[in-house]
Amino acid sequence: MSDSNTTDFTNPSTFILLGIPGLEGAHVWISIPFCAMYVTAILGNFTILFIVKTELSLHGPMYYFLCMLAVTDLVLSTSILPKMLSIFWFNSREINFSACLTQLYLIHCFIVMESGILVAMAFDRYVAICDPLRHSTTLTNPVVAKIGLAALLRGGMLVLPYVLLARQWPYCRTNIIPHTHCEHMAVVKLACADIRVSSYYGLSVAILVISMDVLFIAVSYIQILRAIFSLPTKDARLKTFGTCISHLCIILVFYISALFSSLTYRFGQNVALHFHVLVANVYFLVPSMLNPIIYGVRTKQIRDRLLRLLLNGTLRGKEKQ
Numbered sequence: 001m002s003d004s005n006t007t008d009f010t011n012p013s014t015f016i017l018l019g020i021p022g023l024e025g026a027h028v029w030i031s032i033p034f035c036a037m038y039v040t041a042i043l044g045n046f047t048i049l050f051i052v053k054t055e056l057s058l059h060g061p062m063y064y065f066l067c068m069l070a071v072t073d074l075v076l077s078t079s080i081l082p083k084m085l086s087i088f089w090f091n092s093r094e095i096n097f098s099a100c101l102t103q104l105y106l107i108h109c110f111i112v113m114e115s116g117i118l119v120a121m122a123f124d125r126y127v128a129i130c131d132p133l134r135h136s137t138t139l140t141n142p143v144v145a146k147i148g149l150a151a152l153l154r155g156g157m158l159v160l161p162y163v164l165l166a167r168q169w170p171y172c173r174t175n176i177i178p179h180t181h182c183e184h185m186a187v188v189k190l191a192c193a194d195i196r197v198s199s200y201y202g203l204s205v206a207i208l209v210i211s212m213d214v215l216f217i218a219v220s221y222i223q224i225l226r227a228i229f230s231l232p233t234k235d236a237r238l239k240t241f242g243t244c245i246s247h248l249c250i251i252l253v254f255y256i257s258a259l260f261s262s263l264t265y266r267f268g269q270n271v272a273l274h275f276h277v278l279v280a281n282v283y284f285l286v287p288s289m290l291n292p293i294i295y296g297v298r299t300k301q302i303r304d305r306l307l308r309l310l311l312n313g314t315l316r317g318k319e320k321q
């Protein structure tokens with residue numbers, strides 16, 4: 001370790017990201033599945049955005065929220081993967097202090113935003129199933145836009161203190177972060193100060209956001225299930241419940257990943273550091289990759305539109321030959 005990594009400094013110009021500590025020799029091999037997940041996430045989410053934009057029949061609240069989810073996943077995965085791959089492939093470990101805090105802000109802001117969008121999607125399903133006659137008047141385009149803006153502002157305002165607090169701490173221990181990205185606690189733990197304010201605030205935001213959002217989603221789906229079970233025929237119940245399957249799958253993927261990552265980070269003291277880092281990266285990437293796949297497979301309108309695009313592309317290719 002060089003002297004520059006241990007001498008006193010209050011405003012570090014750069015941090016050093018180690019990648020996955022203990023697995024440096026396997027970085028290139030580890031990059032293969034992560035790169036595949038990133039490419040899948042990029043292609044899948046851009047496909048969702050393109051299909052919803054070009055298919056007029058999909059211009060409705062459910063699909064607008066899906067587009068917000070796709071944009072959120074694109075920002076999240078792009079905030080992490082390019083730098084991670086540069087570490088794995090080119091050993092480019094340095095990250096500017098301001099860039100590090102920007103990455104930290106984007107990651108946590110859009111995690112909170114994604115949770116808010118999942119709540120909005122639950123509300124959309126609730127209105128569509130429990131009060132279908134008022135769905136078009138309740139969730140108008142301006143209302144959908146305001147909900148999206150509220151989710152963004154909530155994430156931005158709740159996470160802003162993360163950055164403000166992290167910027168004010170004096171850093172005099174080391175500038176080495178044993179991670180692939182600037183995770184909040186991994187950064188503030190480098191400060192030579194009492195960081196309990198940052199730690200308690202971060203934990204409070206996580207508990208508050210997840211508990212409130214999960215509670216709202218649970219209440220929405222209790223009402224949805226009551227409405228479904230009151231339908232007269234089994235076919236009607238199955239058809240109505242089928243409209244919620246995609247959303248339920250995405251909820252489970254997101255919150256189970258979040259819970260597993262949080263529990264591993266906070267209570268897995270005896271777990272190897274490289275496992276913590278791998279779990280954190282999987283938590284960010286797996287939902288971004290699976291969300292468009294789940295909606296693409298489970299939603300008939302999106303699936304049909306995608307098949308038409310693929311068939312048209314194949315036919316054009318044959319005509320050119």
